[in-house]
Amino acid sequence: MNDSGSLNSIDTTRVYPSIFSPRYLVLSRFRKILLKILEKYLPNNKEAHLIDFGCGDMPYKGLISPLVKDYWGVDLNINPKADYHIGFDSRTELPDSSTDFILSTYVLEHVDSPEGYLAEAHRLLKPGGQILLSTHGVWLYHPTPNDYWRWTSSGLKKEIQDQGFEIIHFEGILGLCGTGLHLFQDSILFKLPKFLVAPWALWMQGLIFLFDKIHSQDQRNRDGAMYVVLAKKI
Numbered sequence: 001m002n003d004s005g006s007l008n009s010i011d012t013t014r015v016y017p018s019i020f021s022p023r024y025l026v027l028s029r030f031r032k033i034l035l036k037i038l039e040k041y042l043p044n045n046k047e048a049h050l051i052d053f054g055c056g057d058m059p060y061k062g063l064i065s066p067l068v069k070d071y072w073g074v075d076l077n078i079n080p081k082a083d084y085h086i087g088f089d090s091r092t093e094l095p096d097s098s099t100d101f102i103l104s105t106y107v108l109e110h111v112d113s114p115e116g117y118l119a120e121a122h123r124l125l126k127p128g129g130q131i132l133l134s135t136h137g138v139w140l141y142h143p144t145p146n147d148y149w150r151w152t153s154s155g156l157k158k159e160i161q162d163q164g165f166e167i168i169h170f171e172g173i174l175g176l177c178g179t180g181l182h183l184f185q186d187s188i189l190f191k192l193p194k195f196l197v198a199p200w201a202l203w204m205q206g207l208i209f210l211f212d213k214i215h216s217q218d219q220r221n222r223d224g225a226m227y228v229v230l231a232k233k234i
Contacts, residue, residue, distance in 0.1 A: 014059040020198035022189055024205050025212075026182070026226060029173050030105075030134060033228045034060065037132060037169060041230060042067055048100040053121060053131075054107030055082055064103065072099070090117040097126045106226075108135040109149045118163035125233040131165065133231070137172065137224040138179050140186050153222050156229065165231035172224025174208070175215025179225040181208045 017027045042048065048068040052058055055073035058081060065071040074092055075082035086092050090111055102121050111117040121131050135156065141147050151159065157167055174182060185204035192200055212220075221227075 015063065019205075020202050022185055022197075022201040022205065024201070025178075025208055026173050030226065030228065031063075033171055033173070034132070035063065037228070037230050038064065038067065041130060041168070042101060049098070050101045050103060051094075051099045051124060052103045052105075053117075053124075054086070054104060054110070055079070056105075057081055060103065060105065068101070086120075088112050090120045092120065092124070094124055096123055097129075098124045100126055100129050102129070102131040102133075104131060104133040106134055106136070108133060109139075110144060110146055112146070112148070114149055114159055115163060118160060118165070122164050122233055127233060129233045130168070131231050131233075132229070133160070134226060134228045136226055138183070139225060140183065151227070153224065153227065156227055160229060160231050164234055166234045167229060167231045169228075169230040170221060171217070171228045172220035172222070172226065173228065174212055174225035175220045176223045177214055178208045178212030179223070181211055182225060 014027055015031055017024045046069055049070045050068045052073045055075045058073050061071055072083045073081060074084045074086050077085040084092055108114050136150055
């Protein structure tokens with residue numbers, strides 16, 4: 001359920017993307033935000049249990065598993081790498097209060113019911129447990145296997161809070177200008193012959209980096225291409 005979609009053929013890795021990847025900037029920034037949040041809120045808790053909820057191929061397991069006692073992947077039964085399975089209704093057979101921490105990277109836009117997914121995450125978390133969630137504000141269509149939802153910053157906060165969470169950290173990646181250039185990059189990208197993809201991506205990622213500098217972080221938090229949220233079960 002992770003956000004790879006039709007980009008698998010050109011993204012070599014999600015954690016450390018190539019400088020020639022059209023996702024270099026957003027994935028590199030996400031990794032830095034992820035590590036910053038984990039360092040602050042999940043500091044080497046060797047007794048903690050973590051669920052990667054909608055785990056895909058668990059690209060961030062190598063970064064996170066040394067910090068916790070158990071790292072469980074949960075995904076649709078079509079994913080052979082998952083330790084436990086989830087239905088399209090987002091329900092699992094795991095008991096209440098199964099975990100201390102949930103990781104959800106670019107899953108929420110793909111689930112049939114965001115409310116049901118967040119409610120199940122709330123059920124699985126122990127009291128005071130936390131979810132680290134990333135999803136899209138403005139992004140291209142990328143079904144894996146489905147792609148349903150996009151959020152404004154206010155809408156995403158409301159969605160999460162309505163399911164019994166308190167937001168601790170909220171951070172946007174790319175402001176309006178960078179997001180617009182990113183959409184322009186992608187609109188051209190899939191029309192190019194293969195040998196032009198890498199130089200086009202390198203050129204556009206440089207432009208996105210430069211033009212995104214006109215935005216403050218507050219503006220990225222309000223109008224982002226992606227959002228990263230840490231929330232606590234209340």
